[in-house]
Amino acid sequence: MAKSSKVTMSLTMRSSDIVPTGLERSVSMTVTATDDTSEFGKMVTTTSNQRIDKNTIADRAYVYVKNISSTSTVVVYLGLDLNSNSANAYTAGIHNGPRFAELAVGEFALIPFKDLDGTSPTDSGIHVKSSDAGEIEYLIFELD
Amino acid sequence: MAVTKKFTASLNFNSSNIFPNAVNLSENMTVTVDGDSATSGSLKVTNSDTVPICTTGTEGQGLDADSRAFILVKNVGSNSDGDIEIQDESDARIAYVKSGEWAFLPFMHSSSAVSSCNISGASATAGYCEYVVIETTTTDY
Numbered sequence: 643m644a645k646s647s648k649v650t651m652s653l654t655m656r657s658s659d660i661v662p663t664g665l666e667r668s669v670s671m672t673v674t675a676t677d678d679t680s681e682f683g684k685m686v687t688t689t690s691n692q693r694i695d696k697n698t699i700a701d702r703a704y705v706y707v708k709n710i711s712s713t714s715t716v717v718v719y720l721g722l723d724l725n726s727n728s729a730n731a732y733t734a735g736i737h738n739g740p741r742f743a744e745l746a747v748g749e750f751a752l753i754p755f756k757d758l759d760g761t762s763p764t765d766s767g768i769h770v771k772s773s774d775a776g777e778i779e780y781l782i783f784e785l786d
Numbered sequence: 787m788a789v790t791k792k793f794t795a796s797l798n799f800n801s802s803n804i805f806p807n808a809v810n811l812s813e814n815m816t817v818t819v820d821g822d823s824a825t826s827g828s829l830k831v832t833n834s835d836t837v838p839i840c841t842t843g844t845e846g847q848g849l850d851a852d853s854r855a856f857i858l859v860k861n862v863g864s865n866s867d868g869d870i871e872i873q874d875e876s877d878a879r880i881a882y883v884k885s886g887e888w889a890f891l892p893f894m895h896s897s898s899a900v901s902s903c904n905i906s907g908a909s910a911t912a913g914y915c916e917y918v919v920i921e922t923t924t925t926d927y
Contacts (some may be wrong), residue, residue, distance in 0.1 A: 649801040649809070653859060653890050655918065657793040657819070665793070667918060668890050671861055675801070682809070702882065706799070706819035708813060711863070717894065720878075744854060746895030748815050750797060751891040756882035781799065781811065 649675050649783060650753065651704070656679065679784035687716055687772040694768045699784050705753045705768055706781040709745035714776030718742040718751065719769055742768075745778075753780075789884070793819045793920055795856065810887040817856070823838075823921035825849045830914050832868060832907035836877055840893060842920045843901040853920045856905055858901065858918045860888035868913030883915070 652670035684696060694707070709716040719741045743751040755768060770778055799811040809918045829837055840857060849855065860927045861883045872881040872889060880903070881889040893903045907913045 647801055649799065651800075652798045653858070653888070655793070655794045655856075655920075656796075657791055657920075658912040665918070667858065669858070671887055673887070706797075706811075720880075740874045740876065740880050741865075742880050743892055745892060746817075746854075749817070750795075751811050752797060752816060752889065753891055754881045754883050754887055754889050756879065764877055781809070 647674070647675050649673055649704075653752070654736055656670045658760060668745070675704075675783040675785040676786050681782045683709070684777060684779050686777040687711070687770050687778055689771055689774065691723070691769050691771050693780055694778075694780050699755065699757055699767075699782070701757055703755045703757075703782055705737075705742070705755045706750065707743070707745065707770065709747055709749035709772075709776065710770060710779050711747055711774075711776030713747065713750070714772040714774040715747070716745045716770055716776055718745065718753070718770045720755075720767075723742070752758040788926050791819050793817055793856070794842050797890070799833075816917035817922050819856075819920050819922050823849060823851060824919065826916070826918040828862070828904055828914070828916045831870065831905055833914050834910070835906055836873065837905045837920060838902045839905055839917050849921065851917045853922055855893050855903070855919050855921045856890070857920075858888060858890050859883060859895050859905065860916050861885050861899075861913060862916050863912075863914035866911075868911035870913045871896075871906045871908050872913045873906055875902040875904070877906070897925075 650672045655667045657665045709717050742753050791834050794816045797813045800810045840851050863885050870883040871879050913918045
């Protein structure tokens with residue numbers, strides 16, 4: 643049985659002299675996640691599409707991805723044309739969906755994801771590929 | 787003439803029990819940004835609206851970015867207000883932000899002539915958001 647957990651996320655953006663008056667922006671939020679659909683780890687990336695999530699996201703989730711490569715740029719995007727029952731769906735040739743983010747070395751993104759249920763194609767997943775061999779650190783948790 | 791500036795973003799996660807082990811993750815990054823290419827504002831949108839907040843090419847709306855940009859969007863509406871979608875140039879959803887939530891992402895521009903990041907409402911109910919867009923020049927680690 644799923645057990646819900648609270649997750650607090652905060653972000654501070656700071657620059658002393660960007661925009662005319664400087665920039666200091668802090669935001670925070672606490673969400674309720676389910677611990678049976680959470681994933682955390684590292685993945686070696688290539689120039690080919692690879693799916694991060696294990697197809698467990700039914701609706702909404704938070705996706706954190708950091709590029710920990712030494713030189714490669716990593717692109718995070720929504721992969722479409724997936725068949726939820728086909729482990730090799732992406733090797734059969736998905737097309738790239740919308741791009742969530744492009745991460746240079748050391749950069750990260752926090753993206754609220756929503757599955758595209760009800761649309762065609764009916765399944766979607768979070769994919770990455772890199773400009774060369776690379777590596778990411780990721781954290782995904784589905785909302786309760 | 788553009789003057790480059792340093793911009794730092796810090797992200798922290800904290801949860802005592804979401805995973806088998808507690809999560810207490812703290813990340814920082816500093817990038818060099820183009821000091822004359824940053825903007826912020828607030829919007830009221832429904833699903834009939836598509837408002838560019840960052841564009842390259844010739845659209846001429848939102849921040850005119852020559853390169854990548856960091857984007858923060860926060861839904862500042864109440865629970866009864868509409869949800870916010872962040873979309874790419876094809877108006878396809880990148881992120882979905884409910885009341886009180888926010889997204890932080892480095893938006894890439896495509897090699898095509900025009901690339902944009904747009905804000906739209908997720909439904910006919912008006913949603914409210916604040917945004918910050920900061921264009922980068924070169925990265926610095």
